[in-house]
Amino acid sequence: xxxxxxxxxxxxxxxxxxxxxxxxxxxxxxxxxxxxxxxxxxxxxxxxxxxxxxxxxxxxxxxxxxxxxxxxxxxxxxxxxxxxxxxxxxxxxxxxxxxxxxxxxxxxxxxxxxxxxxxxxxxxxxxxxxxxxxxxxxxxxxxxxxxxxxxxxxxxxxxxxxxxxxx
Numbered sequence: 001x002x003x004x005x006x007x008x009x010x011x012x013x014x015x016x017x018x019x020x021x022x023x024x025x026x027x028x029x030x031x032x033x034x035x036x037x038x039x040x041x042x043x044x045x046x047x048x049x050x051x052x053x054x055x056x057x058x059x060x061x062x063x064x065x066x067x068x069x070x071x072x073x074x075x076x077x078x079x080x081x082x083x084x085x086x087x088x089x090x091x092x093x094x095x096x097x098x099x100x101x102x103x104x105x106x107x108x109x110x111x112x113x114x115x116x117x118x119x120x121x122x123x124x125x126x127x128x129x130x131x132x133x134x135x136x137x138x139x140x141x142x143x144x145x146x147x148x149x150x151x152x153x154x155x156x157x158x159x160x161x162x163x164x165x166x167x
Contacts, residue, residue: 007058010050013164014066017046022074028149039146043070044088044113045154048099048106049161051092063089080124088113107154114150118143 024040032038043066051059067085071078092099092109099109122138133142 003055003058007054007062010054010059011062011065014043014046014050014062015069017043018066018070018073024153032145035141036145037142038149039118039142040153041110041114041117041146041150042153042157044117045110045150045157045161047085047088047092048109048113049164051089052096056090056093059089059093060086080121084117084120088117103158106158107151110150110154111147114147115143118146 021040021042024042025038028038028040029036047063054062063085064082067082068078070081070085075081099105122133122135122143125133
């Protein structure tokens with residue numbers, strides 16, 4: 001019964017982070033000049049911490065469900081994050097001992113997760129949607145601001161996730 005409650009609370013916390021991501025992205029993108037686009041990835045930060053709270057199988061199922069919700073809520077195209085989130089969850093779960101070793105490895109893990117997520121989305125955008133954005137414009141106006149924002153966000157929410165993780 002305790003593991004079911006833990007799985008449900010993990011899912012609800014990830015769902016809340018998913019909803020907050022959209023709000024934070026919109027809020028900060030509206031504050032900045034129109035060329036800059038910031039994507040919040042609080043969900044990926046939560047993935048990193050919550051991977052230790054549930055079993056690998058449960059985390060894979062939760063990642064699949066969050067990916068389905070993310071796809072339908074943000075992209076209106078099912079298939080991108082429904083595959084990415086379970087792949088990220090398996091990678092994070094298998095590397096938990098290394099990724100959560102200390103502060104700097106968590107910091108670099110967030111950097112790698114956000115970079116990978118943004119680059120995959122850029123590649124899919126080029127293939128499927130025929131984006132008109134060149135790679136250098138993407139890096140300057142979207143990737144770099146998103147990386148900086150998410151690293152600052154990590155610094156802000158890390159104490160909260162540490163408290164949740166210790167409880």
